[in-house]
Amino acid sequence: MKFLSGKAPLLIAMLLVLGLSGSGCSKIKALVAKKKAGGSPPAAGSPAPGDPSGPVAPHPSGAGTAAAPVAAATPARPVAPAVNKSAAVMVLCYHRLEEKPRPKDPLAITPAEFEKEMQALKDANFAVIPMQDFLAWRRGDKEIPPKCAVVTIDDGYSSGYDSAWPILKKFNYPFTMFVYVNYIGSGGKSITWDQLGEMRDAGVDIESHTYSHGDLRNPRDKYAVDAHTYGMIQADVQSLGEDGWLRKEIIGSKQTLEKQLGIKVNCLAYPFGKYNQKVREMVKEAGYEGAFTVYGQRLGYSAPAADLLGRYAVEQGNPKIFQDALTMVGGGAGGPLPAEPSMAQMAASSMVTVPAQGETITNPKPVIKANLATMGDVDPASIKMRISGLGVVKSTYDPASKNLSYQVVQPLTDKNVTVIVSATIGGKPAETRWDFNYDPAKAPAAASPKPVTKL
Ligand SMILES: [Zn+2]
Numbered sequence: 001m002k003f004l005s006g007k008a009p010l011l012i013a014m015l016l017v018l019g020l021s022g023s024g025c026s027k028i029k030a031l032v033a034k035k036k037a038g039g040s041p042p043a044a045g046s047p048a049p050g051d052p053s054g055p056v057a058p059h060p061s062g063a064g065t066a067a068a069p070v071a072a073a074t075p076a077r078p079v080a081p082a083v084n085k086s087a088a089v090m091v092l093c094y095h096r097l098e099e100k101p102r103p104k105d106p107l108a109i110t111p112a113e114f115e116k117e118m119q120a121l122k123d124a125n126f127a128v129i130p131m132q133d134f135l136a137w138r139r140g141d142k143e144i145p146p147k148c149a150v151v152t153i154d155d156g157y158s159s160g161y162d163s164a165w166p167i168l169k170k171f172n173y174p175f176t177m178f179v180y181v182n183y184i185g186s187g188g189k190s191i192t193w194d195q196l197g198e199m200r201d202a203g204v205d206i207e208s209h210t211y212s213h214g215d216l217r218n219p220r221d222k223y224a225v226d227a228h229t230y231g232m233i234q235a236d237v238q239s240l241g242e243d244g245w246l247r248k249e250i251i252g253s254k255q256t257l258e259k260q261l262g263i264k265v266n267c268l269a270y271p272f273g274k275y276n277q278k279v280r281e282m283v284k285e286a287g288y289e290g291a292f293t294v295y296g297q298r299l300g301y302s303a304p305a306a307d308l309l310g311r312y313a314v315e316q317g318n319p320k321i322f323q324d325a326l327t328m329v330g331g332g333a334g335g336p337l338p339a340e341p342s343m344a345q346m347a348a349s350s351m352v353t354v355p356a357q358g359e360t361i362t363n364p365k366p367v368i369k370a371n372l373a374t375m376g377d378v379d380p381a382s383i384k385m386r387i388s389g390l391g392v393v394k395s396t397y398d399p400a401s402k403n404l405s406y407q408v409v410q411p412l413t414d415k416n417v418t419v420i421v422s423a424t425i426g427g428k429p430a431e432t433r434w435d436f437n438y439d440p441a442k443a444p445a446a447a448s449p450k451p452v453t454k455l
Contacts, residue, residue: 082140083137083140083141083142083143083144083301084143084144084146085300085301085302086146086301087137087144087145087146087147087148087300087301088146088147088148088298088299088300088328089129089134089137089144089148089149089150089298089299089300090126090148090149090150090296090297090298090299090312090325090328091134091149091150091151091152091292091299091309091310091311091312092117092149092150092151092152092311092312092314092322092325093152093153093154093269093292093294093311093312093313093314094109094114094151094152094153094154094164094314095107095108095153095154095155095157095313096108096109096155096157096159096189097109097110097111097114097157097159097160097163097164098110098159099111101316103317104317105316106315106316106317106318107155107315108316109314109315109316110316111163111164111167113316114163114164114167115167115170117314117322118151118167118168118170118171118173119171120322120326121149121173121326122171124326125147126147126148126149126326127144127145127147127148127149128148128149128150128151128171128173128174128175129144129145129148129149129150129174130150130174130176130205131150131152131174131176131205131207131267131290132205134148134150134290134299135266135267135289135290137301138290138301138302138306149325150175150176151168151173151174151175151176152175152176152177152178152269152292152311153175153176153177153178154178154209154269155178155179155180155183155209155213156177156178156179156180156183156184156190156191156196156209157189157190157191158189158190158191158192158195159189160177160191161191161195161198161199165199165204174203174204174205175204175205176204176205176206176207176267177191177196177199177204177205177206177207178207178208178209178267178268178269178292179191179196179206179207179208179209179257180208180209180210180211180212180213180253180271181208181210181211181212181252181253181256181257182211182212182213182229182232183213184196193260193261196261197261200261200262200263205267206257206261206263206265207257207265207266207267207268207269208250208253208254208257208265208267208268208269208288209253209268209269209271210249210250210253210268210270210271211248211249211252211253211256212225212229212232212233212236212249213225213229213271214229214230214233214249214271215271215272215274215358216246216249216250216270216271216274216275216276216279217274217275217276217278217279217358218358219233219234219236219237219242219245219246220234220237221358223358223360223437224271224272224358233245236248246278246279246282247282250268250279250282250283250286251282251285251286254268254286254288266287266288266289266290267288267289267290267291267292268283268286268288268290268291268292269291269292269311270291270292270293272294273292273293273294273295273313274358275291275293275307275308280307283307284307288307289306290306290307290309291306291307291308291309292309292310292311293308293309293310293311294310294311294312294313295308295310295311296310296311296312296313296321296324296325296329297310297328298328312324312325352370352371353368353369353370353371353419353434354366354367354368354369354370355368355436356434356436357434357435357436358435358436358437359436359437360436360437360438360439360442361436361437361438361439362438362439362440362442364408364411364412364413364438364440365407365408365409365411365412366408366412367405367406367407367408368385368387368395368405368406368408368419369403369404369405369406370385370403370404370405370419370421370432370434371401371402371403371404372397372402372403372404372421372423373401373402375402375423375425375430375432376425376426377425377426378402378423378424378425379423379424379425380397380399382422382423382424383395383397383404383421383422383423384421384422384423385404385406385419385420385421386419386420386421386422387406387408387417387418387419387420388414388416388417388418388419389412389413389414389417390408390410393406393408394406404421412438414438415437415438415439416435416436416437416438417435417436417437417438418433418434418435419433419434419435419436420432420433421433
């Protein structure tokens with residue numbers, strides 16, 4: 001694949017992707033602006049700059065908002081209640097609680113650690129609000145406190161029921177379960193439909209994490225799922241076509257959960273935080289109100305986009321992610337929220353890399369490249385490339401083409417390679433990262449996009 005050849009637009013389209021920092025269920029990482037988000041949000045009720053509605057007393061819930069004496073008789077054109085547009089929300093993403101997690105399992109943390117973090121939210125004065133309040137606030141329908149957190153638990157492990165729920169009850173925290181349909185009631189550590197029903201009855205928010213947890217960008221990514229799931233996805237692709245498969249993942253999962261549990265599903269968590277333009281379009285078609293990546297960031301009233309909402313995917317052994325969540329550091333905007341996506345995230349979604357995100361290569365000594373053109377005002381002297389297993393490497397940067405490259409000298413050994421590029425952009429430190437796979441045993445033919453025969 002030629003770097004920035006005539007195929008660049010296609011490549012860019014393919015790479016319109018990467019949300020995500022923190023790894024959660026994936027190893028994917030993307031761009032994380034390291035700058036601390038400055039300033040704390042103003043108190044509830046203070047009007048956002050430029051908010052034409054002026055000061056309005058905060059009302060803690062939607063109830064009572066129509067208390068104006070005149071409005072009672074003539075419910076003409078309802079005026080949307082003015083909400084505090086300067087409030088900020090961060091969303092935490094957990095997976096599994098285990099008493100003795102394997103040391104390097106990024107998906108598991110101990111119940112004690114989880115409880116400690118729930119307490120830390122309280123100590124840091126976060127109001128833990130329901131997902132639906134967050135969405136209602138973004139619609140301008142409901143006021144929320146100035147500094148909020150939403151707790152989400154991904155995948156549908158039974159520990160969400162057994163272990164996390166009792167702790168969350170203790171704190172009286174609402175939370176959301178993002179479950180993927182195929183896993184429910186499949187035995188082992190999976191949650192059952194009955195348990196989900198019980199949680200639903202108690203007011204737990206249950207949302208979609210697709211059908212199979214495959215990489216929505218590419219059903220043929222063998223590395224995204226286990227062999228069994230991979231087989232199921234291939235069968236779906238064969239019988240439904242690729243679009244039909246994607247439809248089942250995004251729309252079918254929503255319908256199944258709604259039917260099975262008698263609920264309304266309006267949120268999706270992208271498996272591995274991965275998406276592309278086509279995925280985003282289908283999310284819109286499905287009528288989701290919010291779609292979540294694992295790109296930890298401060299969420300504001302109007303930014304980022306509703307289908308690119310970042311979450312902090314908490315990991316054991318990486319306390320920094322939770323610390324960042326407490327200060328809402330990350331790609332999101334700091335201080336008073338400008339209604340624009342962070343430069344950092346834009347860069348991640350448009351940067352052309354070789355090898356591409358998620359690509360599997362056979363060459364142990366590849367040339368690794370990234371084009372930094374979309375990253376904005378990069379200070380050439382500040383650019384650093386770091387490769388997992390190799391450390392900081394002597395990369396070359398061409399300011400004219402904005403191409404950053406490095407010829408690997410010492411053969412790769414790790415199967416999964418992460419490349420991290422850090423630089424000062426417009427005076428702010430930022431970094432972007434992507435992953436690719438190295439598999440010397442992989443037959444080159446398998447790299448072509450021909451249909452993979454069923455396993
Ligand atoms: Zn997941």
